[in-house]
Amino acid sequence: MKICHVAPELLPVPPTRGGAIERWIRDAAGRLVRRGHDVHVISRDHGNGETSLSENGVQYHFVHIPPTLDTGLPAAVARGLWYYARVRALLADIRPDVAHHHSRPAGLWMCGGVSKSVISLHSMDYGWGFGYRGWDRPLFARGLRQASRVLCVSEFIRRHAVERYPSIDSKAVSLYNGVDGETFTPGTGDGRLTVLYVGRVEERKGVHVILDAFERVISPRVPAATLKIVGPSSYWTRGDNGYYDTLSKRCAANPRIELRGPTYDDRELAQIYREASVAVIPSTFPEALGLTSLEAQASGVPVVVADAGGLPETVSPGRSGFVFANRNAEQLGELVVDLLVNAERRRSAGAAARDWAMQTFSWDVIAARLEAEYQR
Numbered sequence: 001m002k003i004c005h006v007a008p009e010l011l012p013v014p015p016t017r018g019g020a021i022e023r024w025i026r027d028a029a030g031r032l033v034r035r036g037h038d039v040h041v042i043s044r045d046h047g048n049g050e051t052s053l054s055e056n057g058v059q060y061h062f063v064h065i066p067p068t069l070d071t072g073l074p075a076a077v078a079r080g081l082w083y084y085a086r087v088r089a090l091l092a093d094i095r096p097d098v099a100h101h102h103s104r105p106a107g108l109w110m111c112g113g114v115s116k117s118v119i120s121l122h123s124m125d126y127g128w129g130f131g132y133r134g135w136d137r138p139l140f141a142r143g144l145r146q147a148s149r150v151l152c153v154s155e156f157i158r159r160h161a162v163e164r165y166p167s168i169d170s171k172a173v174s175l176y177n178g179v180d181g182e183t184f185t186p187g188t189g190d191g192r193l194t195v196l197y198v199g200r201v202e203e204r205k206g207v208h209v210i211l212d213a214f215e216r217v218i219s220p221r222v223p224a225a226t227l228k229i230v231g232p233s234s235y236w237t238r239g240d241n242g243y244y245d246t247l248s249k250r251c252a253a254n255p256r257i258e259l260r261g262p263t264y265d266d267r268e269l270a271q272i273y274r275e276a277s278v279a280v281i282p283s284t285f286p287e288a289l290g291l292t293s294l295e296a297q298a299s300g301v302p303v304v305v306a307d308a309g310g311l312p313e314t315v316s317p318g319r320s321g322f323v324f325a326n327r328n329a330e331q332l333g334e335l336v337v338d339l340l341v342n343a344e345r346r347r348s349a350g351a352a353a354r355d356w357a358m359q360t361f362s363w364d365v366i367a368a369r370l371e372a373e374y375q376r
Helices: 020-034 072-094 105-110 133-146 155-164 166-171 207-221 242-252 266-274 291-298 329-340 343-360 363-375
Strands: 002-006 038-044 052-055 058-063 098-102 116-121 149-152 172-174 194-198 226-230 257-260 278-281 303-306 321-324
Touching: 002 020, 002 072, 020 038, 020 058, 020 098, 020 291, 020 363, 038 072, 058 072, 072 105, 098 105, 105 116, 105 133, 116 133, 133 166, 149 155, 149 166, 149 363, 155 166, 155 172, 166 172, 194 207, 194 266, 194 291, 207 226, 207 242, 207 329, 226 266, 242 257, 266 291, 278 291, 278 329, 291 303, 291 343, 303 329, 321 329, 329 343, 343 363
Parallel strands: 002 038, 002 098, 038 058, 098 116, 116 149, 149 172, 194 226, 194 278, 226 257, 278 303, 303 321
Antiparallel strands: 052 058
């Protein structure tokens, strides 16, 4: 089968600046190649002049986006129009059996009729549009109607999408994100008691909640514990924002808190997970699913996640990790302390986390389900 993934217009694939969707596309494409398919990916370019790339059996096709369309007001509307007009032309040349779009119903609508299409919804919002509900909702609805399947990264996202667009109910299915269990593998730890957060350091990601929990509950109860925060201040803004400035000052005042920048090297990230005792995903907004939760568990690290959006779906409660009430720093702290002070419980939860992640979210499982949806 010839399959072509169409990436959103914001970040390039293969990813050089992270991005859960972009990593999903890269990993899914590689697994589908292993299963014998001819796989192509259309993405925005990397800014280096290359128009194509062959990597790990996947053929990448790049669309150049002029700098004048990549920032400010023009980017809100014109960038998507420019990108998807060229995507349509590339799809006409590639002629895939299935075009798999990601998070852009308006883009699928623009490319409609070129080939059979499915779309993955990776969030509650659908990216490029006009920023005006009176235009966007009907345009998104047209794109979703054209899709043969609407693949939602969690049951939470499926419910949200069907509530907004009831006509897609019969063709909307939950298909979780996959995790690379070959890269993210358990280790032996480094002997320290490390609480880990990985992700953007933004207010809606709830980084202040884990800071509150560490300062009020974890640190007083477990003096040997340290907190490591790994991630960028934002993908989109240049320089630091006020939230990041305030948070970084709090971290600098405590020698047991490490605030470091992001890493976009999966091997380095995998080592960071392996050295952790507990991983925390404290998002205060409704996460679609939560890739970092999957990566931590694949690494044999128990997780504590907020009751926000699809995050609870990532955990086998009481076995691979725990769910705390959204924004409740005290409950979060108590759950983390319980794991830190009980080495045997932490070990058993870590082993269960690995098993759960591989049985439910491994790319072998997800790629087989993806292939079945294409065949249908």
